[in-house]
Amino acid sequence: MTTSPDRRRAPAHAGHRPGRPNVIVVLTDQQRWDSTGVHGNPLDLTPVFDRMAAQGTHVEQAFTANPVCAPARSAIHTGRYGTATGVFRNALPLPDGEPTLAHHFGAAGYRTGYIGKWHLADADPVPSGQRGGYDQWLGANLLEFSSDDYRTVVYDDDGEPVLLPGYRSDALIDAAIRFAGDATFARRDAGTGPAPFFLFVSLIEPHHQNEVDSYPAPEGYAERYQGRWLPPDLAALSGPGSAVHQHIGGYWGQVRRVDEGLGRLLEALRSLDVLDDTIVAFTSDHGCHFKTRNGEYKRSCHDASIRVPLAIRGPGFDGGGRVSRPVSGVDLAPTLLDAAGLPVPARMQGRSILPLLRTPGASWPDDVFVQVSESELGRVLRTSRWKYYVAAPEADPWHDASADRYVETALYDLVHDPYELVNLAGVETHREVADELRQRLSGRMVEAGEAKPVIEPAPPVAATGQRRVDPAVRGDSIRPTRLGHQPR
The missing domain is CATH 3.40.720.10 (Alkaline Phosphatase, subunit A)
Known part of the structure; x- marks a missing residue:
């Protein structure tokens, strides 16, 4: 690869040209x-x-x-x-x-x-x-x-x-x-x-x-x-x-x-x-x-x-x-x-x-799938509202690419806790949310070529304060929807 500039003939201005970019x-x-x-x-x-x-x-x-x-x-x-x-x-x-x-x-x-x-x-x-x-x-x-x-x-x-x-x-x-x-x-x-x-x-x-x-x-x-x-x-x-x-x-x-x-x-x-x-x-x-x-x-x-x-x-x-x-x-x-x-x-x-x-209205899922390695073997489902994370407690994160068994480790409500300071994994009021996210994560793992996993729920934790999930908004926040181009 050239590492020093050459003297070259200056190009004539041509404006935008057709062809591959x-x-x-x-x-x-x-x-x-x-x-x-x-x-x-x-x-x-x-x-x-x-x-x-x-x-x-x-x-x-x-x-x-x-x-x-x-x-x-x-x-x-x-x-x-x-x-x-x-x-x-x-x-x-x-x-x-x-x-x-x-x-x-x-x-x-x-x-x-x-x-x-x-x-x-x-x-x-x-x-x-x-x-x-x-x-x-x-x-x-x-x-x-x-x-x-x-x-x-x-x-x-x-x-x-x-x-x-x-x-x-x-x-x-x-x-x-x-x-x-x-x-x-x-x-x-x-x-x-x-x-x-x-x-x-x-x-x-x-x-x-x-x-x-x-x-x-x-x-x-x-x-x-x-x-x-x-x-x-x-x-x-x-x-x-x-x-x-x-x-x-x-x-x-x-x-x-x-x-x-x-x-x-x-x-x-x-x-x-x-x-x-x-x-x-x-x-x-x-x-x-x-x-x-x-x-x-x-x-x-x-x-x-x-x-x-x-x-x-x-x-x-x-x-x-x-x-x-x-x-x-x-x-x-x-x-x-x-x-x-x-x-x-x-x-x-x-x-x-x-x-x-x-294409306005083009289909696109409201989540991404992330694999975590080295620190621990984990899998993430991240939606616009929720963060759901599972880890494999028996896996060696340096030698194992995937695992058969995972345990719920983290759940964050990113609308009300955008900086992920309150872990809701196992909180009883969020059990139904976690169950739906678990199914979506399992499907994402299979789509990525992994075996269908066993994902165990986190140990139950009693809700504190007034935490709950409003049924009127919970479903729309979880299920995939459609989105097209949004011009500024």
């Missing part, structure tokens, strides 16, 4: 959904993302398929759950022959490139056969270990180390801009028109730097945001000296710098005269709860772990659209293929969201 995915690591302004963050961290969400399509309820790196990424690349690909936890390579977005776009004549963190191989440099079918490569399997904030070491097509200058997210965005320029000019120099390319840009920020357990932001950025605002769940569950108060300034600073890089990428596409021909999707692999739910930063059923930002701009997505139904990481791959006019393979377990944008 370029596609770019920008993936962050461990970014909470509420780090963005469109989700209520008051710190003005993401003005570029917020504009993408307002002018393109904003997926208001986007969720990872698993709140840990490798299975989340395998789902994004393949449109399949981790138990289907075999990557149900970290340290498992994507199997040879598992089709990815790169394979599908490459087969359609796209030039494909990968930049940044991979986390789907078993070695660094990543062997060529474990690169998911990408033509051009400038990445590292575990970028958090091959680099730090101002020393970004990745490996090129030949497996040779390349040191990229600048702050790490800036360095990777710079490489993405060079790839887009090279791909655009190569086809124009050949006289064949704009280049169709598919580029996946995988940043490490705002992930912590593992060996020092910190969130290193560029100079001055952590100080700008330290002590200013906390999401309510973190404020309620953390105390002085906690990981939250120690790291939140650096975390917010990293988010701000990433957003500035996203802006530079979009400006570069505009200067190359391909912005209107390029689909750009921005999302994250999972969230971050700063050790408030377990002993580390994710791997739990809570929205702080599983909910992520997602906005898409470009052909098919512009116009200020809003998708308010829950959408999973497995849905991104079929969505991008569909938007590029390519067939969606039947083996993909996700579905394209484009029918929600094109």
Whole structure:
């Protein structure tokens, strides 16, 4: 992959051109959904993302398929759950022959490139056969270990180390801009028109730097945001000296710098005269709860772990659209293929969201299914109102991909308890709700290719206070409904 700019013939302005669009995915690591302004963050961290969400399509309820790196990424690349690909936890390579977005776009004549963190191989440099079918490569399997904030070491097509200058997210965005320029000019120099390319840009920020357990932001950025605002769940569950108060300034600073890089990428596409021909999707692999739910930063059923930002701009997505139904990481791959006019393979377990944008009243379920691994073996059903979670007490979450027996572990009413502070599992007044959600979760697990499970109810807990579920609204809050495109 080219790592330094060339002198090239400037293109004549051509405006929007017909044909298949370029596609770019920008993936962050461990970014909470509420780090963005469109989700209520008051710190003005993401003005570029917020504009993408307002002018393109904003997926208001986007969720990872698993709140840990490798299975989340395998789902994004393949449109399949981790138990289907075999990557149900970290340290498992994507199997040879598992089709990815790169394979599908490459087969359609796209030039494909990968930049940044991979986390789907078993070695660094990543062997060529474990690169998911990408033509051009400038990445590292575990970028958090091959680099730090101002020393970004990745490996090129030949497996040779390349040191990229600048702050790490800036360095990777710079490489993405060079790839887009090279791909655009190569086809124009050949006289064949704009280049169709598919580029996946995988940043490490705002992930912590593992060996020092910190969130290193560029100079001055952590100080700008330290002590200013906390999401309510973190404020309620953390105390002085906690990981939250120690790291939140650096975390917010990293988010701000990433957003500035996203802006530079979009400006570069505009200067190359391909912005209107390029689909750009921005999302994250999972969230971050700063050790408030377990002993580390994710791997739990809570929205702080599983909910992520997602906005898409470009052909098919512009116009200020809003998708308010829950959408999973497995849905991104079929969505991008569909938007590029390519067939969606039947083996993909996700579905394209484009029918929600094109057809008022299009059918879409009001829930997503999430698998949890490593911390414990669990399964989540997340609807617009309810969070229902079960765990397998006898399973080994590092060795077992699934289990035959689960026990109800958590139930949250997200309308009245949006920060998941009151666990209603086993509460007698919510038994009927839990029973209906249990049936839906069981069906989702079977759809994902798992065996039909036994899910045992949580031990009964007497209701406290005046808690009850209004029968007049309970059914509508649980059953799937239909939703079409909702313009702003």
